[in-house]
Amino acid sequence: MDRRVFIQGTAAGFITLLLSGCGLALQNMSAGSTAAQITDKTSKGGNKMKITVITGSPHKNGTSALLADKFIEGARQAGHEVFRFNAAFEDIHPCLGCDRCGMNGPCVHQDAIDKKLMPQLLAADLVVFVTPLYYWGMSAQLKTVVDRFYASNAKLCGSGKKAILMATAYDAKDWTMSSLTHHYQTLMKYLGWEDIGTVLAVGCGSRPVIERSEFPEQAYQLGLKI
Numbered sequence: 001m002d003r004r005v006f007i008q009g010t011a012a013g014f015i016t017l018l019l020s021g022c023g024l025a026l027q028n029m030s031a032g033s034t035a036a037q038i039t040d041k042t043s044k045g046g047n048k049m050k051i052t053v054i055t056g057s058p059h060k061n062g063t064s065a066l067l068a069d070k071f072i073e074g075a076r077q078a079g080h081e082v083f084r085f086n087a088a089f090e091d092i093h094p095c096l097g098c099d100r101c102g103m104n105g106p107c108v109h110q111d112a113i114d115k116k117l118m119p120q121l122l123a124a125d126l127v128v129f130v131t132p133l134y135y136w137g138m139s140a141q142l143k144t145v146v147d148r149f150y151a152s153n154a155k156l157c158g159s160g161k162k163a164i165l166m167a168t169a170y171d172a173k174d175w176t177m178s179s180l181t182h183h184y185q186t187l188m189k190y191l192g193w194e195d196i197g198t199v200l201a202v203g204c205g206s207r208p209v210i211e212r213s214e215f216p217e218q219a220y221q222l223g224l225k226i
């Protein structure tokens, strides 16, 4: 599949975005914000959703895992169905760029992303990205999963899903999460998905620190209110 198809996908996603009015919601997301942002696009408990949570940390009981735990606790309490995919503990492989999938077909990697995650992801109403900040972006484990969207690009692009980003970082500068949130916003714009909230846990480099912070409660409340 050549580059033109990817550009066509971009155009289709952008038109969908404009038609669905998501552009306004995306503009509301501040790249440098340090607090949880819950937009008024949440379902407020009205609709039961299928949720896929993708985590990207190699620490089973780390800081970002705690945000995922708390979000899932809230979401399940609100009656939503949650599937969790811990990328660091699954058999996953990076995209080879071989284009055998043609951006709309089976991946040459018949691994956990293709077999376990993708059916859940395609059926999901809401996708939650959870990552530690690694060199100002998402972890390689999570990026590996995102790159593999390529084989299902035609189905994912313009599918109108909702999305949430939750991240943890050691630093607490006003620009600590800027690159990550900018990437996330760009991804939303391309896919035509709707951002409905973020939890950006800056200054949380270890488990004892995040446990004393307000961020786990923010993640729980976000799960409860969607």
Ligand SMILES: Cc1cc2nc3c(=O)[nH]c(=O)nc-3n(C[C@H](O)[C@H](O)[C@H](O)COP(=O)(O)O)c2cc1C
Pocket: 057, 058, 059, 061, 062, 063, 064, 065, 131, 132, 133, 134, 135, 136, 137, 168, 169, 170, 171, 172, 176, 204, 205, 206
């Ligand atoms: C490879 C690596 C890169 C990191 N890069 C950053 C960074 O760019 N900025 C930052 O504030 N913290 C950085 N950190 C710290 C982690 O984001 C932080 O400790 C986080 O809480 C770890 O999350 P986890 O417990 O879920 O794995 C980095 C840590 C590692 C191991």
